[in-house]
Amino acid sequence: MEQQTDVVVRTVNIVKQYGEGEALVRALSGISCEIYAGEYLSIMGPSGSGKSTFFNMIGGLDKPNEGSVFVNSVDIAQLTPRELAFLRCHTIGYIFQTFNLITVRTALENVTLPMLFAGVQPDDAEEKGMKLLDTVGLGHRYHHRPTELSGGQQQRVAIARALANSPAIILADEPTGNLDLKTGQEIIDLLKMLQSEHGVTIISATHDHKMLDVSDRIFHIRDGQLAEIETKADLVTA
Amino acid sequence: MTEQTGRAQFKNQDPPLWVAWHQALASIRVRFFRQLITSSGIALGIAFFVSMQMLRMAESTVAKDEARLTWLIGTSLIMCLVGVTNSMLMSVTERFREIGTIKCLGASDSFIVRVFFIEAALLGFFGSTLGSLLGIVLSIIVCRVSGLNPPYSAALSVLGLGIGMGIAMTVISAIAPAIQAAKMPAAAALRMDI
Numbered sequence: 001m002e003q004q005t006d007v008v009v010r011t012v013n014i015v016k017q018y019g020e021g022e023a024l025v026r027a028l029s030g031i032s033c034e035i036y037a038g039e040y041l042s043i044m045g046p047s048g049s050g051k052s053t054f055f056n057m058i059g060g061l062d063k064p065n066e067g068s069v070f071v072n073s074v075d076i077a078q079l080t081p082r083e084l085a086f087l088r089c090h091t092i093g094y095i096f097q098t099f100n101l102i103t104v105r106t107a108l109e110n111v112t113l114p115m116l117f118a119g120v121q122p123d124d125a126e127e128k129g130m131k132l133l134d135t136v137g138l139g140h141r142y143h144h145r146p147t148e149l150s151g152g153q154q155q156r157v158a159i160a161r162a163l164a165n166s167p168a169i170i171l172a173d174e175p176t177g178n179l180d181l182k183t184g185q186e187i188i189d190l191l192k193m194l195q196s197e198h199g200v201t202i203i204s205a206t207h208d209h210k211m212l213d214v215s216d217r218i219f220h221i222r223d224g225q226l227a228e229i230e231t232k233a234d235l236v237t238a
Numbered sequence: 239m240t241e242q243t244g245r246a247q248f249k250n251q252d253p254p255l256w257v258a259w260h261q262a263l264a265s266i267r268v269r270f271f272r273q274l275i276t277s278s279g280i281a282l283g284i285a286f287f288v289s290m291q292m293l294r295m296a297e298s299t300v301a302k303d304e305a306r307l308t309w310l311i312g313t314s315l316i317m318c319l320v321g322v323t324n325s326m327l328m329s330v331t332e333r334f335r336e337i338g339t340i341k342c343l344g345a346s347d348s349f350i351v352r353v354f355f356i357e358a359a360l361l362g363f364f365g366s367t368l369g370s371l372l373g374i375v376l377s378i379i380v381c382r383v384s385g386l387n388p389p390y391s392a393a394l395s396v397l398g399l400g401i402g403m404g405i406a407m408t409v410i411s412a413i414a415p416a417i418q419a420a421k422m423p424a425a426a427a428l429r430m431d432i
């Protein structure tokens with residue numbers, strides 16, 4: 001199979017629990033997996049399965065209680081806050097169900113902000129920002145604030161923003177969850193295009209069955225464990 | 239070994255100060271009405287404090303009741319502190335999500351704190367300047383009406399005191415929750431619902 005390629009994310013037996021004593025909840029009870037460079041991976045699971053928690057772990061948004069997460073062979077737990085910020089800035093692009101654009105800034109400013117964090121010169125950042133907005137089909141609305149854009153348009157801005165520093169990985173947490181069918185499909189097509197044409201690794205948590213058709217692999221998470229891994233080959237024969 | 243090389247490239251630098259400055263200005267501009275209320279809260283607290291200071295300075299023909307004035311100034315200070323802290327706490331906590339998002343984009347903790355520092359200092363400056371002027375004008379009027387000699391000479395130093403106090407209080411009460419939010423794991427900050 002083509003999966004002899006590089007591993008971008010590796011998790012080793014990660015455990016995450018919330019609360020303590022009687023109220024202790026084990027969100028993840030030991031997940032080990034490898035995610036390959038350039039693949040389109042979907043993470044599925046019912047709500048409460050630990051899907052989002054797992055997702056936050058791979059993205060370096062949260063730290064596991066036990067086990068470790070390696071992104072590009074770097075153990076996230078060993079990083080200082082500043083190094084972690086650098087990792088988020090350069091290696092990972094985030095897309096959320098609720099878009100999470102900075103409401104006080106325009107579309108273009110939302111896209112350029114991560115580049116400014118990366119030390120790009122403002123003029124270059126603006127130029128690249130406009131290019132990215134063009135890529136997602138929103139070049140003409142660059143000066144609009146998120147509140148003046150529709151849900152689908154906001155998600156496009158979020159995708160452009162996630163791409164700002166040409167990350168190796170894009171993490172999308174239910175990117176189509178708040179969108180209607182048609183807009184959702186457009187967002188999925190856009191993500192697929194980024195993966196196939198730009199070689200970006202896409203990791204996406206989803207309930208959306210349209211998303212599964214484009215995935216190379218699917219992780220099924222149940223009760224905090226990796227219950228099953230489906231590959232595209234399985235899907236085609238099924 | 240790969241760990242080593244991976245580590246070597248982590249030389250993150252904060253963006254230049256103007257990035258934080260623009261972010262702070264944008265938040266003030268967009269939430270202008272809300273920020274107006276916040277700063278008028280600051281202004282009223284400071285105005286009360288400043289007017290009490292002025293009255294204390296006033297040369298009175300009647301014997302000054304020092305104990306009562308001290309009590310009043312103490313009260314005004316506490317009122318001012320509570321008002322300012324409350325406004326600033328609110329304005330930071332309602333933005334935990336935004337903080338989480340900015341963290342995801344690669345902002346360092348210190349960048350986040352810096353934005354709130356600038357914002358609070360600006361709000362504190364405008365609010366307390368306004369409040370100090372208001373307090374001084376009011377106290378002069380009160381002095382005139384009640385036949386006291388207004389302490390014009392003290393006005394300038396009281397103005398300075400009022401502005402200084404106001405900025406210090408806004409900054410301190412905004413920075414504490416901002417640092418707390420900046421240090422949170424990004425996932426926790428994003429989860430926060432207000």
